[in-house]
Amino acid sequence: MNLLTVTNLEKSYKKIKAVKGITFHVKQGEVLGLLGPNGAGKSTTISMIATLLKPDAGEVIYNGTDIVKNPKAIQENLGYVPQEIALYPMLSGKENLMFWGRAYGLKGNTLKKRIEEVSEIIGIADRLKDKVKTYSGGMKRRLNIGVALLHNPELIIMDEPTVGIDPQSRNHILDTVLKLNKQGMTVIYTSHYMEEVEFLCSRICIMDQGEIIAEGSKEELIKQIDGARDLKLRLENYDDTLLAKIEAHPSVVSIEKSDGDIIAKIKQDTQIIKDIVDMINEHGASIMSMDVEEPNLEAVFLQLTGRMLRD
Amino acid sequence: MLNLIIKDFKNIFYDIKSLAFILIMPIALMSILGMALQGVFSDTMSSDVFSVQIGVVKDYDYADEVAKVEDTVVNTWNAGEYFSDEIINDFNPETSFFNDFLEDSVGEMVSYTVMTNEEADAALKADEIQAYVVLPKNFVFNSYVNFMAVEDVRYLSEIKIVSSSNPSNDFASGMVNEMITPYFATINNFVSINRVVNQATLDYSIPAGAFDGLREEMMSNTEQRYEVPKENIPGSKTISSFQYYAVGIMAMFILYSASIGARAMYDETKEHTFQRLEVAGAKFSKMSVSNFFRVMLIVMVQSGIMITYSSVMLKVDWGSIQNLLIVLLLSSFAVAGVGTFIATLTVNFNNPRIGSVFEFAVVQMMALLGGSFIPVEVLPEGFQKLSFLSLNASVLGGYLNGMYDRPLIEMLEYTNYMIIFGLAFIVLSLVAMKFRRRESLS
Ligand SMILES: Nc1ncnc2c1ncn2[C@@H]1O[C@H](COP(=O)(O)OP(=O)(O)OP(=O)(O)O)[C@@H](O)[C@H]1O
Numbered sequence: 001m002n003l004l005t006v007t008n009l010e011k012s013y014k015k016i017k018a019v020k021g022i023t024f025h026v027k028q029g030e031v032l033g034l035l036g037p038n039g040a041g042k043s044t045t046i047s048m049i050a051t052l053l054k055p056d057a058g059e060v061i062y063n064g065t066d067i068v069k070n071p072k073a074i075q076e077n078l079g080y081v082p083q084e085i086a087l088y089p090m091l092s093g094k095e096n097l098m099f100w101g102r103a104y105g106l107k108g109n110t111l112k113k114r115i116e117e118v119s120e121i122i123g124i125a126d127r128l129k130d131k132v133k134t135y136s137g138g139m140k141r142r143l144n145i146g147v148a149l150l151h152n153p154e155l156i157i158m159d160e161p162t163v164g165i166d167p168q169s170r171n172h173i174l175d176t177v178l179k180l181n182k183q184g185m186t187v188i189y190t191s192h193y194m195e196e197v198e199f200l201c202s203r204i205c206i207m208d209q210g211e212i213i214a215e216g217s218k219e220e221l222i223k224q225i226d227g228a229r230d231l232k233l234r235l236e237n238y239d240d241t242l243l244a245k246i247e248a249h250p251s252v253v254s255i256e257k258s259d260g261d262i263i264a265k266i267k268q269d270t271q272i273i274k275d276i277v278d279m280i281n282e283h284g285a286s287i288m289s290m291d292v293e294e295p296n297l298e299a300v301f302l303q304l305t306g307r308m309l310r311d
Numbered sequence: 312m313l314n315l316i317i318k319d320f321k322n323i324f325y326d327i328k329s330l331a332f333i334l335i336m337p338i339a340l341m342s343i344l345g346m347a348l349q350g351v352f353s354d355t356m357s358s359d360v361f362s363v364q365i366g367v368v369k370d371y372d373y374a375d376e377v378a379k380v381e382d383t384v385v386n387t388w389n390a391g392e393y394f395s396d397e398i399i400n401d402f403n404p405e406t407s408f409f410n411d412f413l414e415d416s417v418g419e420m421v422s423y424t425v426m427t428n429e430e431a432d433a434a435l436k437a438d439e440i441q442a443y444v445v446l447p448k449n450f451v452f453n454s455y456v457n458f459m460a461v462e463d464v465r466y467l468s469e470i471k472i473v474s475s476s477n478p479s480n481d482f483a484s485g486m487v488n489e490m491i492t493p494y495f496a497t498i499n500n501f502v503s504i505n506r507v508v509n510q511a512t513l514d515y516s517i518p519a520g521a522f523d524g525l526r527e528e529m530m531s532n533t534e535q536r537y538e539v540p541k542e543n544i545p546g547s548k549t550i551s552s553f554q555y556y557a558v559g560i561m562a563m564f565i566l567y568s569a570s571i572g573a574r575a576m577y578d579e580t581k582e583h584t585f586q587r588l589e590v591a592g593a594k595f596s597k598m599s600v601s602n603f604f605r606v607m608l609i610v611m612v613q614s615g616i617m618i619t620y621s622s623v624m625l626k627v628d629w630g631s632i633q634n635l636l637i638v639l640l641l642s643s644f645a646v647a648g649v650g651t652f653i654a655t656l657t658v659n660f661n662n663p664r665i666g667s668v669f670e671f672a673v674v675q676m677m678a679l680l681g682g683s684f685i686p687v688e689v690l691p692e693g694f695q696k697l698s699f700l701s702l703n704a705s706v707l708g709g710y711l712n713g714m715y716d717r718p719l720i721e722m723l724e725y726t727n728y729m730i731i732f733g734l735a736f737i738v739l740s741l742v743a744m745k746f747r748r749r750e751s752l753s
């Protein structure tokens with residue numbers, strides 16, 4: 001079932017068209033990734049879903065209700081983790097949790113219990129009494145997430161929740177997201193780290209310059225870019241006629257030498273490795289090492305845009 | 312709702328800097344007033360509690376600038392007869408700042424050392440001083456020109472205060488800010504008065520020298536008293552000019568607090584907590600109500616401090632308690648109303664400068680028209696006609712009513728004004744909120 005449907009969504013700032021008519025949906029219980037480089041329009045898209053910005057055009061339907069007309073329909077069920085740390089640095093961790101819990105209508109014992117649970121989940125229980133401004137970057141990030149979990153939302157949107165933190169906090173956050181998802185929470189996860197998105201998301205939308213340029217599971221996306229695997233070879237006793245022969249194979253896209261290594265870009269083809277090994281043997285060369293690099297989303301992005309996700 | 316209010320208050324009370332602003336500023340202001348009008352002023356505070364070391368950097372050459380003044384007066388204005396060593400001595404801005412202000416007025420709290428820029432930086436790093444003040448180039452020149460000129464007014468706005476970044480010095484450096492800033496704000500106000508008086512003298516052909524007594528009193532340290540010319544009600548008390556200015560300055564100062572809430576709200580949009588609250592379903596209007604109470608409370612606290620301080624330390628007699636409390640409450644209400652409006656505009660236009668414009672233009676204008684500097688009766692007629700625009704007139708009138716021991720009923724005109732003023736701005740805010748577009752806040 002679709003929890004959220006976004007149709008032809010558009011948004012311009014004064015000069016820039018930040019989101020150019022995108023369409024996608026989020027299924028109940030999944031982790032949807034929004035992957036894209038800086039300025040792709042991820043935050044703008046998310047802000048519209050979170051009712052913070054009014055779209056110029058298009059609609060956002062949450063559980064059958066148009067949230068542009070009726071923001072309340074999503075607000076109570078949404079946990080929103082902004083890209084920036086949106087906390088009160090002068091207040092303690094606990095005071096922040098109390099404040100935001102109340103802002104979501106929690107009270108009394110329920111609130112107390114949720115604060116305990118959430119601080120356990122995000123692992124800051126021992127620092128609750130300290131002012132947030134004394135927290136490390138990673139702890140602030142975790143509290144930033146914790147605040148969005150208090151009211152047990154049905155859907156949580158995280159906008160680059162791991163920017164600028166240590167690997168430990170980052171792993172903690174990624175594990176938390178998976179745990180929450182297992183408990184039934186639907187997640188929209190935004191990032192420009194492809195590893196995170198590959199690790200977490202069952203489905204991924206790749207965004208660039210205000211558009212969704214590809215969508216699907218990791219495997220589906222990779223399948224879309226035929227010929228993106230790298231076959232790395234190190235050979236002895238060979239010459240260029242061998243390379244020319246390999247390049248002529250219909251499943252080889254290109255071949256090039258880079259200091260001693262030979263890198264062949266090959267398409268998905270069960271026969272290809274065997275064919276190449278045969279050619280090498282026929283030629284009388286010997287294989288010192290051989291390695292197939294599995295394609296990743298970076299390669300997908302490169303293929304689609306000619307640029308790297310991050311520079 | 313209560314949740315928001317509690318959060319706003321916590322934010323004030325946990326933040327040493329804003330607390331310093333709220334608590335020290337009124338005291339500093341009153342002590343400056345004491346200095347300006349009453350001369351020496353001592354034993355006001357135990358020095359151990361707040362003792363701050365500051366540096367003062369003179370970015371100017373005194374002799375050069377005095378020479379430049381002479382040149383300007385003699386050659387540019389062709390008014391050599393007004394230039395004399397006596398004037399230079401009487402209005403010496405260095406004496407005023409160092410002796411009258413730093414030593415006599417706040418000397419209990421601050422000790423200073425004159426140093427060079429490099430020395431100051433080094434001392435700050437070494438934690439020997441908590442802040443330093445840079446008196447800019449042309450400080451002396453501009454000061455003299457201001458005292459003498461009619462139109463050629465130069466505001467002393469570039470006073471730089473450099474504070475220590477060490478958080479344990481937050482309070483001390485906050486305090487320095489809150490003492491130095493009002494000093495120069497007051498000086499600037501005196502400049503405004505001076506200009507108005509000069510201008511009025513020209514425009515209305517008032518005999519030269521008519522305001523000299525007043526001017527002198529405000530600008531120098533004379534013990535002289537100026538009787539407020541308002542006494543025609545038989546049996547009522549007379550009050551000293553000092554009492555009058557205590558109220559006048561207070562009526563002006565509380566207006567400065569109107570923009571505190573706007574600034575805090577703007578900070579929330581910058582910190583993204585505002586946006587997060589919106590996502591949580593909290594309406595802008597709800598946040599504004601909380602902001603309203605924040606401003607109102609601040610103004611009440613500040614007025615309370617100024618009233619207490621001035622009555623204990625400066626022996627100002629505020630009259631009947633009832634009268635006092637009513638005006639305190641209603642003036643806070645009115646200021647909170649205008650504060651809400653400023654906050655709404657600030658958020659609507661995503662522009663923190665709206666608060667500053669208010670402080671520098673509107674507050675000064677209202678203070679002038681409302682009689683905070685000189686009694687409305689003494690203002691040029693054109694200005695008197697405009698005084699209905701000013702909240703100060705009512706606040707002042709309200710407090711004076713008590714000081715003159717007049718019956719409460721005579722205050723109605725002022726209380727009504729304050730209520731209507733507050734309500735009008737609340738309505739304006741509500742209207743303005745409707746026009747806010749969810750364009751972009753980041
Ligand atoms: N408030 C704003 N005013 C004007 N332009 C904006 C504003 N916010 C974003 N933009 C522009 O809109 C485009 C999309 O920005 P957005 O923040 O949505 O990208 P993003 O994918 O979230 O990027 P990042 O990874 O840097 O967070 C960018 O070109 C950005 O410069």
Ligand SMILES: [Mg+2]
Nearest residue numbers: 042043044083
């Ligand atoms: Mg972003």
